[in-house]
Amino acid sequence: MKRRNTFTRMILLTMAFALVAAACGNGEVTTETVIVEVEVPGDTVVVEVEVPVGGELITIVARCKAAPPVEDGRCNNLLKGVVDVNAALEAAGDDRRVEVRTIQDNADWGDYRVEFELASDAGEAPDIIVSGHEDIGTWATSGIITDVTDLLGDYPEFDDIIPSLWASTELNDRRWGVPQDAEARPLYYRMDLLLELGWTQDEVDSLPARLASGEFTWEDMFDTAEEAVVAGIVDPGNGWWHRPSNGPDFLYYYFAAAGELLDESGALIYDTAAAQKVYELVGDAVARDILVSTRLDGDWTSWNPAVANGDVLFWFGGSWQWADWAVNYVLEGGEETLFATTGFGPIPALAGGTNTPISLTHPLLYMVSSATEHTDLALLVIAKATTKELNTEYAVASGHLAILTSQADYEPYTSAVFLSQVGSILEFTTFLPNSPFYSAWSEGYYLGITAVESGDLDPAGAVEVVVAQLQNELGDNVIIK
Amino acid sequence: MTATEIAPQLQPAGPLPKTREKIGRRFAYGFLILSITPILIGYTWLVVATISTRTEGLLPRNAEGGIGGFTLRNWDFVTDSAIWNAMLNSLLIAVAMVIGVGIASTAGGYALSRMKFAGRKTFLSMTLVLHAFKAEMLLIAIFFVLRFLGDIPIIGNYIGFNSVGGVALVMVALELPLGIWLMKGFFDNLPWDMERAALIDGASRFRVWWQIMLPQVRPGLAALSLFTFIAGWNAYLVPFTFTIGTKVANMPVFLNQLISDTAPTNWNQVAAVGMFQMIPLLIFFIFTQELLLNIYAGGSKGT
């Protein structure tokens, strides 16, 4: 009993002190300092925020999906920009101050998207979300992200963004986000294996140029791969690989086969001729023993070491994988070995299709939730993270391309050899469509690829099944051509 | 009389029973050992993986491809505050479930076992039938219920979407059908004389339940609590769907977010985190084996 009394008294005393302190404080102290400390693996961001009297400390919550540690900058750049944000507010005579809280993990994209949708509906949405640009199709339509078209002009930082990237942020001629990163999806090849196959050094060295000019075609690539398999330079099934699971990549096959995706009204098109060509292509690869029929096993664990260590001759990958291979998979010599053995260029031209080289970029965007009460502050936070210093740091660490024009001659970026070389592929780039129906379209289209590769269906049969599937899923929202 | 006493008098013809028994026993052990081989192999790999850089088959490999490459780096996460936060959330959910399922099942099981009332049979069959509604099937609908709960003033913040309370509540409800069924079985097995006497003496049902019945079903309740705890500790789908990011994440959600569809996954770290998640359960497991294996004793004696 006695103990409790003492305890109660202590609490009362503390409260009294606090009251007195608060009363005195009002007159004397002009600012209160909030120290926000954010710890991430290998990096601690300490931000001091001074809130003036009568001012308000506003918390902006940002949600990111990022692979630690290389992609940590995606969220951390928002944190790092806070000092500038508050300086800008002070300069503008604004009494509000901002702190940023981030929620970062590395969940599956599908789950990550669902989470934002459920959170938005439940009134728990973060203020800023980073996601793939194609989500605009769904999210702008359902109204859970903000149309920022008319607000972007208030932030000069955004003028620096490479103009072509803005296309990915648009739906119905309105802009719904700000580009956060961009990447290249090149063709990689093993130079040592090509030499072993009897290519001259000249032929190997000129391959990127021949890829870019369209001289070395997709068909040539398959022929070479077959030769390598027949010659025993690579194991059967290891002549040419694509990624082991669904992803944006497969869309450029369709584009390469001259497939049309969107009509003028914005409806999606399923071009049966182009799709069949794609299915024939992968079926052909399996039949010629240059691709294993189980390549779509979803298993990156065996995929990465195989391509990084010369088990495969050609493969389609992403620029962000380069650093990872160098650090985690190459057995000896790291990036140096990789440069010595592995070349890259645009995806080769498909002679039976458009006959021009191709690639695809899939920018992530910072988007602002329509539930936020502070659209202007959220955009200010994004603006201050969109600087060449912060973005370069992120791009170099994570193997992503520049998104700002000023990065072109910014030394830390240009000295990243791989990035500046692979960046040339952007010339051939395409985007995913921003359509709420793309998800169903893509899954139907991909179904055909898995069916043909696994041998379940022939290409014509696959087209038939996919058409039935798409019509059932999308009804009038897909045009079968 | 026991079998050994009778045996000498009645020797059946044919092969000697001793030999036959021996063969039978050998066969039994052979079968059992074969049956647990995959489990043992799986765990062997798990242990090896947690302390090595990478593995090929069951062998740890170093950078040069030889055997070796042992490391404790996979365990670095124990210094990360996020994992302790996740563990705390796991513990909160599991403990809330143990309490919630314990109270609701013992009360419900008691009523179903000892009282006659309109709707009793319906409710009993329902506990079995409710199994058709598994969480997985109801997720989206439960979301709307949680959103509704979240709108209740004051308490809404603790039991709505994106709260540990909301997750625990859903999990409790989903474990109830089995819990009630099992507790009813345990109550059925109890003699009713003492209880009856107490009732005649004017004790209330509640007091009888609390003072006479509960102490007697303690072993059953303990076993149910253990299984509920395991279910809560390993719960993934519900906490994952109804929380945002890793702020309210429990251990399985933390574990899952180490695995990515785009970036490389450090599987050895995943193995280590998984092992770490299992440690409390394994400790439980060692100390409570008897209980674990006897949980269903009550429920099965339904006849």
Added chain:
Amino acid sequence: MTQRLDKDTLARAAVGAPGPQRGTLGRRVRNTFTAYGFLGPAMGLVLLFFVAPGILLLVLSLTDLSSANFSDPWTYIGLGNFERLFSDPFFPKILRNTVFYVFATLIFFNLGLALVLALVTTNIPRRSGFFFRLVWLLPRLTPSVVYILMWKRIAQADPFGIYNQLFPEFLGASGGNLFLAGSPWTFVILTNGFVGASFGMIIFTSALESIPKDLITAAKVDGANVWRIIRDIKLPLIKWPLLFIATYQTLSLLTSFEYILLLTEGGPGLFTTEVWALTAYKRAFASYFGNSQWAFGATWAIVLVTVALLLAVVYVKLFKFNELIEEPRIENL
């Protein structure tokens, strides 16, 4: 502080003295009220998290709710989703897969192996039997992600795969990925079965252990062999647990998909191992490029739940579970 029950009461309890039987209407009503008081917490939760969501699911299946109109009020579209479901080109395949998955896993593992394990472990010395049952419980304790990871590692292609490493020349080992190149179904059933079997095993074990020893002894005296003892004595005596497990596990398997999701995601190839519950989940929650079709997912779910409900009712009637439900012994005093 509540008062302890006095000695008198306990004494009377020990003798089992019958109380006066007074079954007035008022008392019965009061009893029912008390009973519902005890059931209150459980019923509240069941209403909130089973009944309400069940109804919501049905309502949802009649709308076109998806990510693209999530914040709009739900639009009624009649039976459109059901039409779409039944005209889905993969509907027959998914249905076949589901039936195969449920009954193969049930017969080989959750019922079959569970029974065999219970019979064998109760026929060897107690401590040994206990040990094996304990090991069999391990998969149940393992986080699903890690559990599936173990199986993937066992099945993986050279040089990672454990099976390929241990038995390079044996049954099905080709150096390739076993569950993809070989037979995905084998692994789907194995992974589910190794978790599922332990539930039945425990229940059967305790039922077998409660069979009076005299019965078995007497049969042995009569010269019955092990097989006959099992068939004529043990099995009939554990009939109820067997039926209970059959029912419970059918429903469990029918609505479960977590291990399949983690192992094959329904693949490889064209819906090879896709089961109904997985489709329902994927439609509502897991599409790669977003745009979840909540309403369509709910339609798959509600059809499955209805099928499961019907099955449950059939089981309850067929196996006469109502006989299991004995009348309470203290009804009115």
